[in-house]
Amino acid sequence: MKALADSQFRFAYSFDLDSGFYYRTGIINKEGQDTGVDPFRGSFPHLLDVGIMGHCVHGASGLCLQAGIQCYQSGLTKNEPNMVLEDYKAIVNQCKGKLFQIALGGRGDPEMHESFEEILSYSRENEIVPNITTSGFGLTKRHALIMKKYCGAVAVSWYRSSYTLRALELLLSLGIKTNIHYVLGNNTIDEAFDLLSNNKFPTGINRIIFLLHKPVGMGESKNVLSSLDPKVKEFFNLFNLEEYINKVGFDSCCIPGIINFSPNIHLKSIDTCEGARYSAYISPNMIMTPCSFDQQYQWGLSLKKYSINEAWESKSFESFRSTQKMSCPECDKKADCLGGCPIKKEIVLCAKMQEVK
Numbered sequence: 001m002k003a004l005a006d007s008q009f010r011f012a013y014s015f016d017l018d019s020g021f022y023y024r025t026g027i028i029n030k031e032g033q034d035t036g037v038d039p040f041r042g043s044f045p046h047l048l049d050v051g052i053m054g055h056c057v058h059g060a061s062g063l064c065l066q067a068g069i070q071c072y073q074s075g076l077t078k079n080e081p082n083m084v085l086e087d088y089k090a091i092v093n094q095c096k097g098k099l100f101q102i103a104l105g106g107r108g109d110p111e112m113h114e115s116f117e118e119i120l121s122y123s124r125e126n127e128i129v130p131n132i133t134t135s136g137f138g139l140t141k142r143h144a145l146i147m148k149k150y151c152g153a154v155a156v157s158w159y160r161s162s163y164t165l166r167a168l169e170l171l172l173s174l175g176i177k178t179n180i181h182y183v184l185g186n187n188t189i190d191e192a193f194d195l196l197s198n199n200k201f202p203t204g205i206n207r208i209i210f211l212l213h214k215p216v217g218m219g220e221s222k223n224v225l226s227s228l229d230p231k232v233k234e235f236f237n238l239f240n241l242e243e244y245i246n247k248v249g250f251d252s253c254c255i256p257g258i259i260n261f262s263p264n265i266h267l268k269s270i271d272t273c274e275g276a277r278y279s280a281y282i283s284p285n286m287i288m289t290p291c292s293f294d295q296q297y298q299w300g301l302s303l304k305k306y307s308i309n310e311a312w313e314s315k316s317f318e319s320f321r322s323t324q325k326m327s328c329p330e331c332d333k334k335a336d337c338l339g340g341c342p343i344k345k346e347i348v349l350c351a352k353m354q355e356v357k
Contacts (some may be wrong), residue, residue: 001101002127008043015100017129020152041277041321044098044312049292050091051106052113054080054284065218067159068187072217072293073107080107083284085115085168089122090096091282094308096126105292106284109134120150133181135159136167137220149174157210165202179206182256185213187225193235197243200291212335214344216293218251227260227349234238236261256340259333272338276320282310290320293343349350
């Protein structure tokens, strides 16, 4: 178990390198007591989403789009260089002893990176746990064994295909903690409800993680869920029952839906948008931005010019935080929700949401 104190914002946090358990205290007062008030941000990211992939074999094949997944990274049409190993090492060197987990992704399956094993091993050498998401399209046993050696967990994106099931079977057969990542939108919510309520997802999975569809990249606005849709309420109502909540997880974009429709979930067990508060994204060309869905780099800064800490403390990142601070000033749920997504307000699953003023 690794534990650190954030003296700037007066809280402590810990991370278990083996189990992945993450814990954060409330703000500590002058008497050394935990106030129970959640710190708004950390003095350094607790998680980095590092886009090591600049192009995607799976996306370029068109199979991603055929499966109903509208890639926010535009993997069908964009082809850019992958992150070079030395750039990745520079990121890790700045993070050593400050954060303990990195999510590897970008525009493509991380195991297709030419320095895949070196990236994973260098992370572990510096006590940082790498986690990855794959389509499974080109996954081999060799890749899987490398993942088993270095990764905390592996997620397989739900593409409704033979290679999805094949990848799940391979990872599970090797004893790898495996999740399913499921993009939840208007075009998939009926299937999600059916698979979950009728226990049709493959057995042996650690968790099904629901990721909210966003109208970014190839993502279409027509697939954005609405909090006024009875299907949305019915879906999130499932998680008021223990038999379902123990099977799933959510990205932070789903949190407004949980707050509004899943009251049995303890609010201390969830965290809303962490962008620029506890997490950030770094692109293959070394642009750091609060979230990977900022595909235009509106808040981005180049790590060729700035350090991670300088980007984190920049005016650009502070402007992103200000959006969260100013959202929904009259709402009694603001402390838990922070107004939802600062980038795409239309995805926020809350009928009462107020625009930023």
